[in-house]
Amino acid sequence: MAFLEDYFIEPFSATYEYNIVNTLTYALLAFGGLFLLYKLLIKKKIAIDQKLAYMIIPYLLFAAIVRAYVDNSLIQKTFFSVSPGLYLLTTAIFIAGVILNKPKFTGIVAVLYLPIKYGLPQFQNFKYLIFILSVVFVAIWLSIKLAKKLRQKWFNNKLTILAFSGQLFDAINTSFILHLFGGFEKHVLPRFIIEKTGTPFSFIPLKIAILLPILYYLNKSKEKEFSKLILIAAFALGFAQGLRNLINVLLI
Numbered sequence: 001m002a003f004l005e006d007y008f009i010e011p012f013s014a015t016y017e018y019n020i021v022n023t024l025t026y027a028l029l030a031f032g033g034l035f036l037l038y039k040l041l042i043k044k045k046i047a048i049d050q051k052l053a054y055m056i057i058p059y060l061l062f063a064a065i066v067r068a069y070v071d072n073s074l075i076q077k078t079f080f081s082v083s084p085g086l087y088l089l090t091t092a093i094f095i096a097g098v099i100l101n102k103p104k105f106t107g108i109v110a111v112l113y114l115p116i117k118y119g120l121p122q123f124q125n126f127k128y129l130i131f132i133l134s135v136v137f138v139a140i141w142l143s144i145k146l147a148k149k150l151r152q153k154w155f156n157n158k159l160t161i162l163a164f165s166g167q168l169f170d171a172i173n174t175s176f177i178l179h180l181f182g183g184f185e186k187h188v189l190p191r192f193i194i195e196k197t198g199t200p201f202s203f204i205p206l207k208i209a210i211l212l213p214i215l216y217y218l219n220k221s222k223e224k225e226f227s228k229l230i231l232i233a234a235f236a237l238g239f240a241q242g243l244r245n246l247i248n249v250l251l252i
Contacts, residue, residue, distance in 0.1 A: 017082070018187050026084045030233075033091065038229050044098055048228045050158045053235055056094065058107030060240040063090045065114050068247035074118050123250045128180070132246065136172050140165050154219040159231040163215060166238030171207040173242045175200045177249055 008025075011017050041048060063086055069075040070082060079085035090110075097106030143164065147155035154160065174190075177183065178200035185191040190203045214234075218227040 020188050023188050029084070030087070033088075034229060034233055035226070037091065037095070038226050040095065040098060041229070042225070044101075046098065046103075048225050048232070050162060053159065053162050053232045055103055056107070056232070056236060057239075058104075058111045059090050059094050060236055060243065062093070062107070062110040062114065063087065063240050064243035064247060065111070067244045068251065069114070069118060071244075071248050072121070072251050074121065121251055125250050128176075128249055129246070132173050132176060135176070136165075136169050139168055139172060143168070154216060157219055157231075159228055159235070160215050160219060163231040163234035163238070164211065166235035166242070167207055167211050168204075168238070170238040170242035170245075171204045174245055175203050177245055181249060 008022050011019055011022060038048075041052075046052065066075060066081055066086055067083070070077050075081055080089045093106055093110050094103060097103035100106065140161075144155070144161065155164075174185065178185065178194070185194055185200070185203070190206060193202050193206050194200050196202075211234075215231070218231055221227040
């Protein structure tokens with residue numbers, strides 16, 4: 001019981017919510033859940049491709065908005081309004097949509113529910129929005145051009161580019177937010193690197209260094225369909241986290 005208290009229960013209310021134990025545990029559980037989701041998609045004959053990635057965007061918006069609302073005290077912090085519970089809730093809504101054969105409709109309803117229930121706050125900092133989207137767009141464009149110049153054909157895969165783009169969006173956006181607005185990184189590894197280097201921009205090369213070998217391996221894997229789902233999951237995690245941080249800045 002002391003173990004659960006130290007590594008899972010107390011961190012829930014702490015400034016730094018994540019430690020190495022709960023991070024690894026959540027990652028393993030997420031991988032297991034992803035495998036079960038994979039089986040469901042195969043059973044329902046839903047293609048695992050870029051259309052599926054676009055289909056889940058409303059769900060990612062839902063998760064990002066809920067977390068941002070929690071950060072701004074518009075929604076009470078509970079297990080299901082922050083990760084990992086929020087991801088469980090979002091996945092459950094998506095699964096319900098798949099089972100009902102209406103995943104697009106369910107996602108849109110989930111997003112619309114939030115402003116109807118809790119109201120739409122006043123947004124600002126639109127200059128930062130334009131700035132960060134421009135930086136991310138240029139960074140992704142240059143990455144694609146560089147990959148082509150280096151003849152890295154595996155990087156031309158649409159899901160690979162989506163996964164890379166989602167994660168790069170998170171890294172760049174988080175780095176600039178920490179630099180311009182302050183705050184701190186909650187996740188273990190990036191927090192450690194940022195503290196050691198003294199700059200939040202170290203998060204960008206760290207993420208790229210970890211991400212590229214994973215993307216390369218997934219493209220070479222023989223388990224093509226499951227690898228494609230992992231690529232979509234990588235896009236989802238990066239995009240949702242980056243969007244949550246962006247919404248927080250727009251609400252400052």
